[in-house]
Amino acid sequence: MEPLSRLTPDAARALAGVIFDLDDTVLDHGALTEPGYGGLFRLREAGLALIACTGRPAGWGEVIQRQWPIDATIAENGAVAVVRGQAGPASGAGYQGALARSAGGGRVALLDGMDREARRARRAELVALADDLVRRFPAAALADDNDQRVTDVTIDIGEHRQVPPEDVQTMRAELRERGVRTLLSSVHLHLTLDPSDKATGVVRLLSTRFGEDPTRARYRYAFVGDSGNDGVAFAAFALTFGVANVRAHLGKLSVPPRFVASLPMGRGFAEIAHRITELRKNAPAP
Ligand SMILES: [Mg+2]
Structure with missing residues (x-):
C-alpha cells in the first residue's frame, strides 16, 4: 500500500466517481x-x-439514499441497490427483469433481481440456519439490523458481541458445506444464497443505471473501504483506498487497497477526500 501523497493529479482527475463502504x-x-x-x-x-x-440492510440504504448527498446506495453486499426516481424498464437489464419497489411516492426505488415471494422464501431458509448457529455458538447473536434486510441474514460477531475467530471460521465452514455463501465485515458474518458481492453489485448498477461500460467503470470509479467484504472491490477497481484501520484486516484481504490513509475511519475518509479534491483543483486542464 502506498501513502496518499503518491496519488497523482492525473489519477484524481480521471475519476467520475467514488464508491465507499x-x-x-x-x-x-x-x-x-x-x-x-x-x-x-x-x-x-x-x-x-x-x-x-x-x-x-436495504432498509438502511433507503434511508441514507433519501437523506445523504449521494447518487446511489448498494446494500447487502451488492445484492440490491437503492436509487432515486423510478426503476423504469431500461434500468432492469442487470436485475433480471428488475423488480422495482418504489417507496414513498416513487422518490427512491429498490432494485432487486427477485420477486418478493421468492425473496421471502429464500431468506426464511437462511434465518433458520442462523437461528441454529447462534443457539450452538453462544458468543454470537443475530445482528440487530436483520429486520431491515431483504436478501441476507447477519450474525453479530464484532458489533455488540466479540466472537472468537475460531468460532467464526467453524460457522463459515459449516455454512459452506450447506451451500451458503458467507461474507465477513468488521462487525458481521453475512449468510446469503445470492451470488453478488460488492464488486459485481457496483458494476451492475453502474452499467444499468449510469450507462457505464462495465470494464471502463473499473477505471472511472475509485473504491474506499476497510475490511474483508471490501476485498473483491479492492481487486476489481484500479484506484482503491483504505482507511488506516484496514491494516488490521490485511490478513483477510487477497488484494490490499492501493493507497492507505494515515488516519482511521471517518477521519481517514476525509483525508482521502481532501487529497483527491486538492489534486483535481490543482491539476492543469487536460
Ligand atoms: Mg467496513
Whole structure:
C-alpha cells in the first residue's frame, strides 16, 4: 500500500466517481462524524458521483439514499441497490427483469433481481440456519439490523458481541458445506444464497443505471473501504483506498487497497477526500 501523497493529479482527475463502504470507513463504529460527512460534501463539490456500498440492510440504504448527498446506495453486499426516481424498464437489464419497489411516492426505488415471494422464501431458509448457529455458538447473536434486510441474514460477531475467530471460521465452514455463501465485515458474518458481492453489485448498477461500460467503470470509479467484504472491490477497481484501520484486516484481504490513509475511519475518509479534491483543483486542464 502506498501513502496518499503518491496519488497523482492525473489519477484524481480521471475519476467520475467514488464508491465507499460505510462501517468503519465513513462511519466510526457505526456513528457518522463531521469529518466523515464533510468528506462526502468535498467529493461532491469536486463533481464526483458518490455511491455508498455496504453490507448494511436495504432498509438502511433507503434511508441514507433519501437523506445523504449521494447518487446511489448498494446494500447487502451488492445484492440490491437503492436509487432515486423510478426503476423504469431500461434500468432492469442487470436485475433480471428488475423488480422495482418504489417507496414513498416513487422518490427512491429498490432494485432487486427477485420477486418478493421468492425473496421471502429464500431468506426464511437462511434465518433458520442462523437461528441454529447462534443457539450452538453462544458468543454470537443475530445482528440487530436483520429486520431491515431483504436478501441476507447477519450474525453479530464484532458489533455488540466479540466472537472468537475460531468460532467464526467453524460457522463459515459449516455454512459452506450447506451451500451458503458467507461474507465477513468488521462487525458481521453475512449468510446469503445470492451470488453478488460488492464488486459485481457496483458494476451492475453502474452499467444499468449510469450507462457505464462495465470494464471502463473499473477505471472511472475509485473504491474506499476497510475490511474483508471490501476485498473483491479492492481487486476489481484500479484506484482503491483504505482507511488506516484496514491494516488490521490485511490478513483477510487477497488484494490490499492501493493507497492507505494515515488516519482511521471517518477521519481517514476525509483525508482521502481532501487529497483527491486538492489534486483535481490543482491539476492543469487536460
Ligand atoms: Mg467496513
